[in-house]
Amino acid sequence: MTPVENLVSRYVAVWNEPDPSRRRQAIAALWAEDGAHFTPSLEARGYEAIEARITGAHDRFVRAEGYVFSAAHTGAGHHDAVTFSWEMRPAGGGPVAARGFHFFVLDEDGRIRRDYQFAEAPPAA
Numbered sequence: 001m002t003p004v005e006n007l008v009s010r011y012v013a014v015w016n017e018p019d020p021s022r023r024r025q026a027i028a029a030l031w032a033e034d035g036a037h038f039t040p041s042l043e044a045r046g047y048e049a050i051e052a053r054i055t056g057a058h059d060r061f062v063r064a065e066g067y068v069f070s071a072a073h074t075g076a077g078h079h080d081a082v083t084f085s086w087e088m089r090p091a092g093g094g095p096v097a098a099r100g101f102h103f104f105v106l107d108e109d110g111r112i113r114r115d116y117q118f119a120e121a122p123p124a125a
Helices: 003-016 020-030 046-064
Strands: 031-039 042-045 067-071 076-078 081-090 098-106 112-120
Touching (some): 003 020, 003 046, 003 067, 020 046, 042 046
Parallel strands (some): 031 112
Antiparallel strands (some): 067 081
16 A cells, blocks of 8 residues: 555545544544644634544534445545545445545645545536
């Protein structure tokens, strides 16, 4: 597994992680201490805010609605940047309910300094 594939795999896993303690540990391992996660309508800066963002998404989409997040491809990167696409599907299988992509800016240790999420409309039925 390449470093980019490893990062993407660990990143997607944190959104599906049911255990709050393991989720918290994974966040600290993935993001730089001053890391941030951005969507068009949200800014989560620092571990506590990132944890709240991921926990909220997990509670709604994974725990309550039964979806699972996965990488749509293994990702690509060079220098201090990584990008990959993701999908959200029912855990038991089924059509894609949401998809999008992320653009990361990494720090010198390979941890996420900036995480930009872009969601796309689900495919037409």
